[in-house]
Amino acid sequence: xxxxxxxxxxxxxxxxxxxxxxxxxxxxxxxxxxxxxxxxxxxxxxxxxxxxxxxxxxxxxxxxxxxxxxxxxxxxxxxxxxxxxxxxxxxxxxxx
Numbered sequence: 454x455x456x457x458x459x460x461x462x463x464x465x466x467x468x469x470x471x472x473x474x475x476x477x478x479x480x481x482x483x484x485x486x487x488x489x490x491x492x493x494x495x496x497x498x499x500x501x502x503x504x505x506x507x508x509x510x511x512x513x514x515x516x517x518x519x520x521x522x523x524x525x526x527x528x529x530x531x532x533x534x535x536x537x538x539x540x541x542x543x544x545x546x547x548x549x
Contacts, residue, residue, distance in 0.1 A: 454473055454474065454476070457470070457473050457476070458470035458473050461473065472499070475495055475496075475499075484524065485522065485523075485524025485525075486522055486524065487519055487522055487524055487525050487527070488517045488518075488519055488522075490513045490514060491513075492513075492517075493513035493516045493517060494513045497511060497512075497513060
């Protein structure tokens with residue numbers, strides 16, 4: 454985090470490194486790419502506190518969906534494909 458803060462501060466732009474502490478990754482942090490409401494809620498709260506977005510005008514659930522993510526039900530183990538089978542390993546037909 455310190456490295457990212459130094460980069461932002463060193464650019465000399467009209468920006469702050471304050472929000473870097475909320476950054477977790479460049480992708481979706483949840484297993485299987487499942488998006489959690491909290492990932493958007495924290496930013497909506499921040500925008501509200503800074504007066505950039507009126508509180509309650511946008512709900513986190515308005516901004517994302519897990520509808521098309523096969524992992525959203527939470528039953529597939531980490532490292533499996535959309536059918537729940539391990540990714541990258543041989544299929545049963547290849548073993549025979």
